[in-house]
Amino acid sequence: MKSTATARSLDGLVAAGALAPERAAALGRVAERYAIAVTPHLLDRLDGGDPAGPLGRQYLPSEQELEIRPEELADPIGDDAHSPVKGIVHRYPDRVLLKALHACPVYCRFCFRREMVGPGGDALDPAELAAALDYIRAREEVWEVILTGGDPLMLAPRRLAGIVAGLDAVPHVGVVRLHSRVPVADPGRIDDAVVAALKASDTAVWLAVHCNHPDELTAEARSALARIADAGIPLVSQTVLLRGVNDDAAVLEALFRALVRARVKPYYLHHGDLAPGTAHFRTDPARGRELVRSLRGRVSGLCQPTYVLDIPGGHGKAPIGPDYLEGDAEAGYVVEDYRGNRHAYPPKPPGGA
Ligand SMILES: *Cc1c(COP(=O)(O)O)cnc(C)c1O
Numbered sequence: 001m002k003s004t005a006t007a008r009s010l011d012g013l014v015a016a017g018a019l020a021p022e023r024a025a026a027l028g029r030v031a032e033r034y035a036i037a038v039t040p041h042l043l044d045r046l047d048g049g050d051p052a053g054p055l056g057r058q059y060l061p062s063e064q065e066l067e068i069r070p071e072e073l074a075d076p077i078g079d080d081a082h083s084p085v086k087g088i089v090h091r092y093p094d095r096v097l098l099k100a101l102h103a104c105p106v107y108c109r110f111c112f113r114r115e116m117v118g119p120g121g122d123a124l125d126p127a128e129l130a131a132a133l134d135y136i137r138a139r140e141e142v143w144e145v146i147l148t149g150g151d152p153l154m155l156a157p158r159r160l161a162g163i164v165a166g167l168d169a170v171p172h173v174g175v176v177r178l179h180s181r182v183p184v185a186d187p188g189r190i191d192d193a194v195v196a197a198l199k200a201s202d203t204a205v206w207l208a209v210h211c212n213h214p215d216e217l218t219a220e221a222r223s224a225l226a227r228i229a230d231a232g233i234p235l236v237s238q239t240v241l242l243r244g245v246n247d248d249a250a251v252l253e254a255l256f257r258a259l260v261r262a263r264v265k266p267y268y269l270h271h272g273d274l275a276p277g278t279a280h281f282r283t284d285p286a287r288g289r290e291l292v293r294s295l296r297g298r299v300s301g302l303c304q305p306t307y308v309l310d311i312p313g314g315h316g317k318a319p320i321g322p323d324y325l326e327g328d329a330e331a332g333y334v335v336e337d338y339r340g341n342r343h344a345y346p347p348k349p350p351g352g353a
């Protein structure tokens with residue numbers, strides 16, 4: 001059976017054959033707490049409804065989401081502490097997030113903004129959007145604007161084009177970056193109108209696609225990415241390290257190869273944030289480092305993302321990948337190769353700079 005509509009409830013998931021009716025009965029409280037959406041594209045590929053499969057685990061609600069741990073936070077990366085006007089998060093001097101809407105094509109069960117996104121959350125109205133653009137216009141240090149949300153590619157192409165044009169007209173904004181799940185969750189949405197909306201005359205527009213498993217890179221998703229790349233928009237990826245989905249060297253290898261093959265440069269591998277009810281998805285940073293270390297020898301440099309942790313409390317991202325160099329300028333260094341063998345490297349010559 002081919003799905004035609006996005007499932008937005010437990011009943012919708014059951015009707016689409018993605019959820020067993022008896023499971024739906026047990027998940028009422030989860031559905032009350034967190035939004036559900038699975039696009040037709042993904043409903044047809046949900047591993048036959050296997051809730052433990054790499055897609056089912058990402059998109060189908062689970063009772064484990066009700067297990068909230070004391071270290072988990074409603075605002076895990078501290079957006080609120082850095083929001084000077086509605087829709088703007090300004091944490092680093094040279095770049096801001098612009099969150100124009102809260103809607104996403106799908107609601108990922110591990111979402112770091114899960115308390116903020118969803119159908120209840122509103123989009124910026126025209127006056128609020130104008131105020132957010134005024135904030136950017138008034139700050140010459142803002143070099144990059146990151147459209148996120150929610151998902152900016154859920155905006156109607158006309159509204160998206162208006163935002164891109166508004167930013168394009170700001171002389172100090174050099175880069176507009178969009179973070180989106182649409183190319184993998186709803187690839188049919190990437191049509192000529194959307195691609196045209198991303199055209200700017202003076203600003204570089206980049207797209208970061210959120211993708212966590214090679215099974216998400218379907219033929220349709222790959223052709224959506226090709227349409228974007230063919231329009232001259234550079235593509236990077238962000239992946240969340242998720243237990244039971246991609247915490248495996250072979251899966252990560254296949255994912256990063258498939259992304260590079262689709263002209264997408266792996267950018268970040270995110271350590272899972274402390275979002276409420278997501279403990280079942282988190283790994284330990286030591287395990288993450290081990291996986292990243294094993295990739296070093298398995299895949300080309302093009303396929304290597306930076307492993308990052310968003311420090312709780314709003315302190316920004318820190319790279320937490322493995323170190324390959326030990327020592328200092330006095331004693332000299334030991335550097336490790338991709339096979340794990342260690343080699344001496346000399347300290348600086350005496351008197352040198
Ligand atoms: C992640 C993030 C950015 C972008 O960080 P990069 O390292 O440039 O990708 C910018 N602002 C905020 C608030 C963020 O959370």
Ligand code: SF4
Binds near residue numbers: 106108112113210
């Ligand atoms: S698409 Fe991004 S913002 Fe939306 S639910 Fe998924 S992780 Fe959260």
